[in-house]
Amino acid sequence: MNLMMLLEMATDGFGDRVAVQNGSDRFTYAELFAAAGAAADIVAVSGAARLAVLDVNSLAVPLGLFTAAWAGIPFVPLNYRLTGAELDALLGSIAPAYLVTDAERAGTLAGAVQTVVAREAFLQNGRAAKTRAPEWSMDADAIAILLFTSGTTGAPKAAVLRQKHLVSYIFGSVEFGGAAEEDAALVSVPPYHIAGMAAILSSVYSGRRVVQLTSFDAETWVTTARAERVTHAFVVPTMLTRIVDVLVRDGVTLPHLRALSYGGGKMPQPVIERAMALMPETAFTNAYGLTETSSTITVLGPDDHRAAAASDDAGVRRRIVSVGRALPSIELEVRDEEGRVCTVGVSGEIHVRGEQVSGEYLGLASRLTSDGWFPTRDAGALDPEGYLFLEGRIDDVIVRGGENLSPGEIEEVLLAHPSVADCAVVGVADVQWGEAVAAVVVLHVGRAAEPDELREWVKARLRSSRAPGHVEFREELPYNETGKLLRRKLRDELARRA
Amino acid sequence: MAQLKAGARLKSAVCATEVIVIAAPAAGADVQCGGAAMLAAGEQAPAGAALDEAAAAGTTLGKRYVSPAGDLELLCTKPGKGSLAVGGTPLVLKEAKPLPSSD
Numbered sequence: 001m002n003l004m005m006l007l008e009m010a011t012d013g014f015g016d017r018v019a020v021q022n023g024s025d026r027f028t029y030a031e032l033f034a035a036a037g038a039a040a041d042i043v044a045v046s047g048a049a050r051l052a053v054l055d056v057n058s059l060a061v062p063l064g065l066f067t068a069a070w071a072g073i074p075f076v077p078l079n080y081r082l083t084g085a086e087l088d089a090l091l092g093s094i095a096p097a098y099l100v101t102d103a104e105r106a107g108t109l110a111g112a113v114q115t116v117v118a119r120e121a122f123l124q125n126g127r128a129a130k131t132r133a134p135e136w137s138m139d140a141d142a143i144a145i146l147l148f149t150s151g152t153t154g155a156p157k158a159a160v161l162r163q164k165h166l167v168s169y170i171f172g173s174v175e176f177g178g179a180a181e182e183d184a185a186l187v188s189v190p191p192y193h194i195a196g197m198a199a200i201l202s203s204v205y206s207g208r209r210v211v212q213l214t215s216f217d218a219e220t221w222v223t224t225a226r227a228e229r230v231t232h233a234f235v236v237p238t239m240l241t242r243i244v245d246v247l248v249r250d251g252v253t254l255p256h257l258r259a260l261s262y263g264g265g266k267m268p269q270p271v272i273e274r275a276m277a278l279m280p281e282t283a284f285t286n287a288y289g290l291t292e293t294s295s296t297i298t299v300l301g302p303d304d305h306r307a308a309a310a311s312d313d314a315g316v317r318r319r320i321v322s323v324g325r326a327l328p329s330i331e332l333e334v335r336d337e338e339g340r341v342c343t344v345g346v347s348g349e350i351h352v353r354g355e356q357v358s359g360e361y362l363g364l365a366s367r368l369t370s371d372g373w374f375p376t377r378d379a380g381a382l383d384p385e386g387y388l389f390l391e392g393r394i395d396d397v398i399v400r401g402g403e404n405l406s407p408g409e410i411e412e413v414l415l416a417h418p419s420v421a422d423c424a425v426v427g428v429a430d431v432q433w434g435e436a437v438a439a440v441v442v443l444h445v446g447r448a449a450e451p452d453e454l455r456e457w458v459k460a461r462l463r464s465s466r467a468p469g470h471v472e473f474r475e476e477l478p479y480n481e482t483g484k485l486l487r488r489k490l491r492d493e494l495a496r497r498a
Numbered sequence: 499m500a501q502l503k504a505g506a507r508l509k510s511a512v513c514a515t516e517v518i519v520i521a522a523p524a525a526g527a528d529v530q531c532g533g534a535a536m537l538a539a540g541e542q543a544p545a546g547a548a549l550d551e552a553a554a555a556g557t558t559l560g561k562r563y564v565s566p567a568g569d570l571e572l573l574c575t576k577p578g579k580g581s582l583a584v585g586g587t588p589l590v591l592k593e594a595k596p597l598p599s600s601d
């Protein structure tokens with residue numbers, strides 16, 4: 001298996017359609033295919049062991065992805081915000097590499113890896129299509145993508161996604177040619193995020209035109225969605241919050257947007273409810289997945305959203321904050337610390353198994369069990385119908401006096417308080433209890449709440465051990481650029497001050 | 499019977515059809531296209547192999563085909579004139595319930 005199969009099928013099936021566009025610059029499927037063949041030849045001749053792209057969303061990203069697959073070397077999308085020593089360390093770890101970057105960096109990074117090429121030259125060489133590399137390898141175990149994880153929990157590690165994982169994910173979740181000719185997907189997540197990679201692959205296989213946003217900005221997102229008649233988009237929760245603000249402020253609508261999917265972090269219930277009310281014609285999908293699982297493993301689909309919003313049953317209504325059910329191609333279990341499968345409603349660690357699951361990091365032993373299960377390190381619980389409720393990372397669990405407390409459960413209760421706009425619950429060292437519960441709270445503008453009031457609010461809804469001993473108010477919480485809460489940063493800050 | 503593994507590729511001996519195995523029975527399966535046994539990558543078609551007009555309904559790019567028992571599933575990666583069968587029994591087009599687009 002090879003990702004090039006997807007592009008070859010798209011080229012055979014609808015080669016004249018626009019595959020990807022960035023401003024006025026574009027590739028049809030047939031052009032992208034030809035350019036990948038030509039670029040693969042150049043990259044192979046260079047002798048590089050990896051093809052890296054250090055860039056915002058540009059045409060060099062899909063071209064780089066397919067060129068690497070054709071040449072049989074890993075594709076490495078790098079975070080364009082990295083600089084200095086951090087970037088040098090990553091580049092050192094992937095050399096000898098063929099690095100594509102913007103013109104300015106191409107000058108400063110010359111010599112950092114084996115070959116450094118400016119984006120425009122890379123695209124031009126592909127477009128000239130003077131030669132074509134020999135047929136690609138169908139080695140299913142070859143590495144397709146090395147993705148450095150966001151590092152909210154420590155030093156960056158490179159997740160290994162092999163050809164078989166990504167091709168299986170697409171075959172298992174996308175209908176070939178399923179998109180209508182006019183369909184267009186707006187891609188604003190950065191290329192070094194698994195959702196950015198998955199968006200390219202899903203769109204290519206379904207025949208949906210990718211409209212790239214160089215980097216996310218809510219005003220540009222809304223303007224582009226309207227101008228390009230965008231029908232599909234994926235956003236992380238912080239993006240949706242800002243998009244909704246722009247729609248309300250400017251009084252505009254998105255008449256062509258049929259499907260909006262979201263994931264990559266916890267979606268606050270008020271935000272999704274506001275978005276659904278504002279866009280009644282749009283179908284919402286919540287997707288949960290990890291880099292190590294080649295993107296999506298569970299979905300809360302449009303019908304689930306509508307059913308939850310319309311139901312009088314509290315159990316069904318609550319599903320609006322679930323991540324839905326496992327894909328048909330994924331097995332999912334919640335297990336306790338002894339490895340036993342938890343009964344319905346009981347929290348434990350989420351385990352998944354399936355062809356798309358990698359669970360592997362470069363240079364480290366596979367995290368898969370001998371029978372192929374991947375322990376995600378995410379905590380969660382299933383309801384009777386198989387809807388999954390996430391409760392944060394296992395490593396974030398607070399152990400207070402021997403009792404395991406889930407930050408997610410406490411955060412959900414705090415967020416339901418009318419004055420609370422956002423919050424994060426973390427553990428802080430405590431002489432008496434080992435760890436104590438600390439809540440960092442952002443209040444709605446013009447609303448007030450006292451620490452004692454919030455403690456009582458939690459106590460009345462959960463056991464008293466869950467009530468935060470420490471409550472701190474802030475203007476905002478620290479998120480990374482793809483919407484992940486930087487819990488470790490908060491924990492470190494609170495620990496330093498204690 | 500020939501052993502088949504998910505991810506394996508087969509090509510027709512008598513037309514342009516190529517498929518990839520999505521699911522296969524543990525016991526293996528003898529897959530035909532256009533009336534002739536399908537070939538693994540690198541295998542040559544036997545001399546004189548020809549399309550059986552009784553098995554020439556054709557294959558469609560990107561469509562999935564399943565055995566009546568549901569234990570064999572093939573995805574067409576290149577279309578051709580022959581139609582697919584397992585042990586002489588025609589495969590049927592699988593109507594997949596589309597999943598919501600999640601990325």
